[in-house]
Amino acid sequence: MDTAQLDQDASSLSLAATLADRIGEAIATGIYAPGSKLDEVELADRYGVSRTPVREALIQLGAAGFITMRPRRGASVAQISALRLVEMFDVMAELEAFCARLAARRSSPEELAQLRLTHLACEEAVKVNDPEVYYLRNESFHHMLYKLSHNDFLEEQALALSRRLRPYRRLQLRVRSRVLSSFSEHGEVVDAICAGSEDQAALAIRSHVTVQGERFADLMTSMIGKTQAEV
Amino acid sequence: MDTAQLDQDASSLSLAATLADRIGEAIATGIYAPGSKLDEVELADRYGVSRTPVREALIQLGAAGFITMRPRRGASVAQISALRLVEMFDVMAELEAFCARLAARRSSPEELAQLRLTHLACEEAVKVNDPEVYYLRNESFHHMLYKLSHNDFLEEQALALSRRLRPYRRLQLRVRSRVLSSFSEHGEVVDAICAGSEDQAALAIRSHVTVQGERFADLMTSMIGKTQAEV
DNA sequence: TAGTTAAATATTGTATACATATTTAATCCT
DNA sequence: AGGATTAAATATGTATACAATATTTAACTA
Incomplete structure (x- = not known):
């Protein structure tokens, strides 16, 4: 019928995307304090996923400015002076x-x-x-x-x-x-x-x-x- | 000696980061035309790396607005009207x-x-x-x-x-x-x-x-x- | 022949395994 | 004992393997 089936389904979103939302929300709420380190494996098994989607979420959050990422030394919640x-x-x-x-x-x-x-x-x-x-x-x-x-x-x-x-x-x-x-x-x-x-x-x-x-x-x-x- | 060895070394940057630069530059230069699809495996063996850093680079570029990513259907160069x-x-x-x-x-x-x-x-x-x-x-x-x-x-x-x-x-x-x-x-x-x-x-x-x-x-x-x- | 359905193929998303750098702990020397 | 050096442990970066979904192709029906 309608060839242009719009994919509004929220459940179809990738894990990484939803993770970025959840972690981002947690940062905004203050659950992860500014400056605190975000351990990949810790986040992974906290959310019940592997490191891969966690990393992808962190990269997104980093690009958005919510976290700072330093090469080889991980991500931490952005500290805003x-x-x-x-x-x-x-x-x-x-x-x-x-x-x-x-x-x-x-x-x-x-x-x-x-x-x-x-x-x-x-x-x-x-x-x-x-x-x-x-x-x-x-x-x-x-x-x-x-x-x-x-x-x-x-x-x-x-x-x-x-x-x-x-x-x-x-x-x-x-x-x-x-x-x-x-x-x-x-x-x-x-x-x-x-x-x-x-x-x-x-x-x-x-x-x-x-x-x-x-x-x-x-x-x-x-x-x-x-x-x-x-x- | 100097305990605080500042890591200015460009070569120490992650592959994903440099890839984001290179692909981003290619997009800006017009090598990848607006609207064209960015195949992960193609990019991977074009740059001689695996899909992982390619994906991470694409996510960065997506967050920066250079490319658009739709779940389950890949990334393509952003088409700006x-x-x-x-x-x-x-x-x-x-x-x-x-x-x-x-x-x-x-x-x-x-x-x-x-x-x-x-x-x-x-x-x-x-x-x-x-x-x-x-x-x-x-x-x-x-x-x-x-x-x-x-x-x-x-x-x-x-x-x-x-x-x-x-x-x-x-x-x-x-x-x-x-x-x-x-x-x-x-x-x-x-x-x-x-x-x-x-x-x-x-x-x-x-x-x-x-x-x-x-x-x-x-x-x-x-x-x-x-x-x-x-x- | 056009349209629909189903199988095959290709591609994305995620998990795991491995490599390399960094941090921490232990050891050694003056 | 204190500081430096070295070794073990830990974490990040990358590659590969597997799973799930899209897309394409082929077969089939009307």
Whole structure:
């Protein structure tokens, strides 16, 4: 019948691919602490596979920047210094600023309505006062922004970097006041985009994402506060 | 004696790593045409190794975006559509604009002098009228810009994306007039950065990198003009 | 002859085995 | 005893072997 049988089956994915996901998730969650060594045989029998798919997964994670690989001396969870973290957030801010600019320029009324919806979802999370829920809704909001850029490549790049920064973003939202200010900053972004004000939208999201001043202090304290399994 | 023997030895690199370089270079050079399938065993005995390091190299190249891998149906050289190419150049432009902005903000007089030197090197290439030399000097100029951002992560990201766009950049410079305008645009960027004019620097480099209008036409014609081994 | 089905072939994914480098432990010497 | 040297142990890198899935080819049916 349908000659083009789309292979959506998740179970058909290779072991290496699913392993990369699982290990990557474990790193993001903090199960494997930054700097800790990732032993191939240990991972292999932890996940019940041979070394081959483990190695392939590690190579993927290395390319994505989650782990660092040194020849002949194995892989270890990437250790991101405070300076580099700020650098990464700076780039993230610039990517999102570009997204916001394009969103303001290109979004249809329907798309703007969708954006407002995700913003409302964040508001609910604020009311419920659940940081974990807000974290998720916040993520959706930003992802929506990437999509509204109407630049698929940009969307992919933004998603990739946001994945890398995920654990640190979660840390920031541990602070109640940060959730509140985060939400209000979202509001400015939404307003600017809906008004078609490119520059204003770019500025708003840039200052929302950039880590500086007290934001930096918050991030640092929350990072050193939680050891290992948190950061 | 020196306990910390730094392992700079290139020969000590793994086969997989060097393979990724070689295959990646072959893709960039156009030896493997976009869309063409990369057979593991063929690559293996072409390079005189087993399938294992070949697979690892392919995974790396896949993560970097040079090839696309579909489960159970192998790897093929990434086929970049015209639309996606424009998208990628748009992001490249934005990254470089950020670099230029930071360069204008942070560069020391010595660094500015270095920037002018690389610009002068481009001028020589223009005079000699050798597109291939200009291509190389141009690359150095942009790399210098990345470095002057004083943001190592940004520099890495910009380098990675510029590597992906390399073959297309080379194509653009096939057109003599493009070399001339490229050089004069560089001049504007240098002037703005040396003057500390962030906005102007960002604007100049952005319009320099972005593919639009006749630039787009040039790129497209040069792409369809050269079949296979060129693009 | 066109279309469908089934067998054969080829290719990818994974496991195991081997080679080589690195780390750790033990030994030796001053 | 302390540091350096050497040897054993451990881990990574590569090759080969096997398993599972796609693709191709051939046979068959309507």
